[in-house]
Amino acid sequence: MKIKMEGNIKLINDDGLRLDGRAFNEMRPIKIQTGVIEKADGSAFIEWGANKIIVAVYVREAYPKHTQNMDRAIVKARYNMAGFSVEERKRPGPDRRTMEISKVVSEALSSAIILEKLPRVEIDVFIEVLEADAGTRIASLTASSVAVADAGVPMRDLVVGCTAGKADGRVVLDLSKDEDNYGQADIPMAILPRTGKVVLLQIDGDVSEEEFDQATSMMMNAMKDISKIQRDALMSKYSIEDGE
Ligand code: CDP
Numbered sequence: 001m002k003i004k005m006e007g008n009i010k011l012i013n014d015d016g017l018r019l020d021g022r023a024f025n026e027m028r029p030i031k032i033q034t035g036v037i038e039k040a041d042g043s044a045f046i047e048w049g050a051n052k053i054i055v056a057v058y059v060r061e062a063y064p065k066h067t068q069n070m071d072r073a074i075v076k077a078r079y080n081m082a083g084f085s086v087e088e089r090k091r092p093g094p095d096r097r098t099m100e101i102s103k104v105v106s107e108a109l110s111s112a113i114i115l116e117k118l119p120r121v122e123i124d125v126f127i128e129v130l131e132a133d134a135g136t137r138i139a140s141l142t143a144s145s146v147a148v149a150d151a152g153v154p155m156r157d158l159v160v161g162c163t164a165g166k167a168d169g170r171v172v173l174d175l176s177k178d179e180d181n182y183g184q185a186d187i188p189m190a191i192l193p194r195t196g197k198v199v200l201l202q203i204d205g206d207v208s209e210e211e212f213d214q215a216t217s218m219m220m221n222a223m224k225d226i227s228k229i230q231r232d233a234l235m236s237k238y239s240i241e242d243g244e
Contacts, residue, residue, distance in 0.1 A: 009182045011167040018167065019178055025218050027162075027174045030226060032143060032233035034150045042151025044233065046143035049176070050133035053140050055125060055147040062122035073118035077105040077125040079140055085132045101137045102127075108141055108161075108190050108199040114154040123153060134180040135163045138188045141200065146230050150237070158230050159199055160223045161190030164215035166207060171214045173222055187215050193227050 012018055022028070028049030037043035040056035062068040079101040081090045094102075109125065125148065127140045138161035145159040165175040167183040180186055185205030191198050207215065 009178065011179055011182060012170060012172075018172065018176065020176055022174075022176075024170060024172045025221075027222050027225070028176070030229050032146055032229055034146055034233050034237045040147075040151070042147045042149070042153070044143040044147040044150060046139050046146075048135060048139040048142075049174075050131055051129070051136055051139045052131040053136065053143055054128050054130060055140065055143045056128075057126075057144070057147045057151040057153075058124045059118070059151050059153060060122060060124070061120055067122070068120040071119055072115035073113065073121040073123055075106050075110045075113060075115070075123045075125065077102050077109060077127060077144060079105060079127045079129070079137070081129040081132060081136075085129045101140070104200050104202070105137065105141045105144060108159050109144060109148060111197065111199040112145060112155050112157055112159045112192055113148065114156060117154045123148065123151075134175050134177040135188070137161075138163050138190060138200075141190055142226060142230065146233055149234055157192040157194045158227065159190050160193055160227045160230060161188065161200060162219040162222045162226060163188045164219050166205065166211065171207075171211050171218065173218045185211075187212070187219075189216065189219050191220075191223060193223060 031047045033045045035043060036045045037056045041059045042057040044055045046053050062074055079098050083089050083092060125144050129136050141159055141161050149155055149158060163175050164173050164187050165183050166185040167179040175186055185207045188202050190200035
């Protein structure tokens with residue numbers, strides 16, 4: 001549940017602009033780069049606003065053998081925050097939040113990967129958050145999807161995600177850290193854009209049905225642009241390699 005922070009902070013000014021100057025339906029800038037870890041089968045680096053996250057993917061026969069699934073691949077995403085990624089030093093090791101994020105990211109990726117094409121295989125997705133500034137689960141998932149594709153894993157589609165929420169009682173896109181802390185709701189969502197299938201949806205806080213519809217339609221629009229950034233990142237890597 002969202003816990004209201006102490007104090008009264010105005011998140012939207014009289015001109016309708018947010019603390020970082022964005023309009024209510026404006027995203028933070030996003031950059032994605034692939035092939036950033038030589039040794040990995042696939043990798044990606046995402047900068048989403050001030051979030052910086054690196055993902056490395058390894059595709060191998062599951063070991064020990066008894067963990068193998070004879071019919072399909074297993075996806076194991078592990079989300080980790082570097083000690084220096086947040087204002088107060090993050091204690092090393094998994095906590096409830098990191099376990100939850102690892103689980104929802106693994107499940108969302110599993111919906112996109114054609115698992116039955118890779119029996120007995122384990123797809124390890126290592127997510128390292130270097131700098132966190134709200135929205136890291138969605139930024140991680142968006143980058144992981146690109147890293148898995150970069151590893152040559154057969155996929156139905158590239159998972160794309162976005163966050164919306166409520167700040168000063170108003171629905172806004174892509175929450176900043178202050179909006180996440182002092183706002184009234186946080187809604188991360190991810191889809192397979194080709195079919196529109198929802199593969200991650202969490203609601204933390206209070207939203208009416210109307211606000212939820214407003215938030216999802218804003219996110220659906222934004223996800224079209226984010227999908228394009230994902231595809232461009234993959235295309236630019238492979239067009240450089242082809243040109244060599
Ligand atoms: O990152 P995301 O929005 O997906 O998840 P959250 O649990 O809603 O966390 C929101 C933000 O709180 C993170 O992005 C971090 O910036 C911050 N955070 C933190 O400062 N210290 C932690 N131990 C965990 C999160």
